[in-house]
Amino acid sequence: MASAAITPRPVRWYNLAAYGSNDVLGAGSMAVISTWILLFYTSFCGLSAAQATIIFGVARVLDAFTSPMIGHLSDNIGRSWLGRRFGRRRFFILAAIPLLPSFAIMWVAGQSFWYYLVTYVLFEMVYAMEIIPYETLASEMSTDYRTKAKFAGARILLGQCSAVGAAFLPGWLISYLGPKSPDTYLYMGIIFSGLFMGAAGLLYAFSWERPRPPGLDEEEAARGGATLGAAFRALYRNLFSTLRIRAFRLHLGMYLGGYISQDIYNAAFTYFVIFALAGSTAIVANLVGVTYVVQLVAVVLAINFALKLSPAAAYRMAAASFAIGVVIFLVMYGAGYGATSALFWLPVVFAGLGRGALNYIPWATYNYMADVDEIVTGRRREGAFAGVMTFVRKMSQALAVILVGQVMQASGFVSKATEQSPQAIAAIVGVMGLGTIAMLAFGVFVSTRFRLTPRTHGILMAEIEHLRAGNRTPSSAENGAIVEDLAGWRYDRLWGNNPVGGAR
Template sequence: MAQPAARPVRLVNYLAYGANDVLGAGSMAVISAWVLIFYTRFCGLSAGQAALIFAVARILDAFVSPTIGHISDHFDRHALGRRFGRRRFFVLAAIPLLPTFALMWLPGQTFWYYLVSYVLFELTYALEIIPYETLAAEMASDFATKARLAGVRILFAQGSAILAGFLPLWLINWLGRDSPHTFLIMGVIFAALFMATAGFLYAFSWERQRPVPPKPAAGSPLLHLWRNLSSTLRIRAFRLHLGMYLGGYISQDIFNAAFTFFVIFALAGSTQAASALLGTMYIVQLFAVMLAIRMALRSSPSRAYRMAAVCFALGVAALIGLWWAGLPATSGWIWIGMGLVGLGRGALNYIPWATYNYMADVDEIVTGRRREGSFAGVMTFIRKATQAAAVALVGLLMDAGGFAPKADVQSHGAVLTLVLVMGIGTWAMLGFGMAVSRRFRLSRATHGVLMGEIEHLRSGGREPTSAQARDVVQDLTGWDYESLWGNNPVGGKL
């Protein structure tokens, strides 16, 4: 049976969908750039304690996120899901909880306060962001519309990252460099933005029609949940997508966690200088996203990914070269490094989210079902678990290298450790993502073939429409054509 006609995605829908990534990316930009500085320089925690808070919260959230994704896939069995939307209900429920972000930045508290407040925000973040990540696939089915939705999302993400970079600088200039209230005011401003954009998203988004919700599977609900989630990893395109996503994003996590310390202690800069550099980098990223949107639509996303990774790697090399040459953060040469870093990071931010929007389509031809929530949950689970490990490792290595909290000057060993972590860690993850990208062949052309085969199977077809279609679908799914459309363990048949 053919799918009902798609509802047109208008400008206000693009804007509402994109604006919500002020929460998705904006909060992560603030946290990754500033939380270690806030905890160590204004709260007196060691780098190891700060990294432990980050790691515990992310690991707990990593288990909660896939559960929320699974629940949202089936929430229209319940009256609340039918009334408010199986995805959008969670967006609405999270709005009054988003001020927990501001509570994270209250100065003068204990280790346990910062641990609990961070965990509360991470759980609220998961409650809202996991269902949100399904909405592009819910609202559109064609390659171009999904690519534009991803593009608008990342443009808003880069705008919020620019604010995350410059806002501390403006507040420091207003309140003074030693005021701990800088970050609290920043947290309040961002929390208000999060609530406004989540409300905008709820008002101008929708979900695809699903008249008859599936019946619950027999047996243990918990066992069914984890079988369903783990089965997403049996989709070849999704496994490769995860590799590219982790390579591009964890390289940025490592860079973000180390960069502010690098500017202050390796390049003899200041918090204000780091803020200005980050803000400028995010402006460059904004323009890089615009270029990446065009490249991904007209060319291969995997090729654009590799070009971006090389650009980012060269930028990091240029920054480390400044330290090696003994030049300070005020040197004009630093803008070359920051420009290259920004160009690379902008594309690396966009491309994985653009390709993610097609994963449920690849899964549908395997299972005959739509599981956007499960993919969002698993993606966040793996992302946050690895992100927690990466940032915690940065903090622990800084501790091992002799980093001293609240100190204005660090030892040569501490600075060398910081430089090596930022360089080697970033380059290693970029190399991993590039290697994976060479095997990823989802593009506008192959997606078109995939969608044609889905309609062919939905209409009762059993043989591929052509030998080329067979090859494309088998490469994307990792399954033989005869095993598609539910004729496999993932789809429920042995």
């Protein structure tokens, strides 16, 4: 079995900045889409709420199958000429750059249902082509716990900056073009397409991949190679094999609880402000913009809490803050406050603090999942984890948003209407409140069993070297128990002595 040789290379500030800047695509595009796409479809394109969320859901489902295949290909393309010349991860990033303007063509008003479906699916495919390899680079560029935390922090901090722009930019365009102009969204799409291309270019220029040990590419090629057929088979194999890693299962539960709660909140919030609070798109832009500014502050706090306390403890604090913000929104709505009330900045602050930390913590812990997997399989499978994580995320996100749209449609929501019925407004309020809080509660429950901390990660890495040196018993009983808790396997079954990932 080939082992992954670690060749340390210094990580400079510009490497962190270039890595983080790519989340202009990751967080920026998703902030724009989650805040504005459903409103754009129902207000300027003549689509019903059900049609709009079906487009969103279909694109997510297709992407859910594409992402694991891209992850598998990026794991196995290293032995090809393209992989050797451009990097097995970085080749995909380079190839995606000229395709990123596909984001702009999504925002052309007055087209058919099929136009919006095709253009959305196209962008999702390009997005996955760039983001999946990107998600592996922190583990490629460093093995140190704190350095990986810095990569995650740079990513989320700069991603939140782009999300702030995604919220405020439409407001500025609305004030210039008028609230009834669909060109607002087209210009926004063009501006962000340019930013996406620049960020991907910086990422390619200032990143690298860990040198591959001799013979490892040939060993992995024997397991299936970098063909599309092998990638499709790997989709199912990786899905089940990665879920056999206990820390990854728990991480995935926390990730889904934190992110699906935000999916539900985002899908309903714009409608909540406009119809339940009698607000406007400009008010939505301002509220969302301030939320993302607060999230930026929350990321800084979460970085410190996650390093000094534990990711799980920081997660629970973040979920509580987000839930408090949602509850305050519901109480103020019930008390009859409108969108122009100054008191509405209070729940925005609570929600923003929670959301910012919930965005950072799962991605910070994700960077260590390949380390836990390595002690189980003796291999490095960053691409497989990135693909599976995105597969589960996209499938659940699709179901969540489709459910929101179907509930709104069933309640009598009318597209292009300036007012909605009491039943439709009640459905919007209920979805945003109960749906968001239910998913937060699920994430908090899972977090109580997640025990990856800076200390346990250090022990994990020491035990990996212990096994690599040829030992097959733990260096101490305590260390053995910690590793077994993270891996979910007995110590004598670690280091490839198990069926996980085709190790043996």
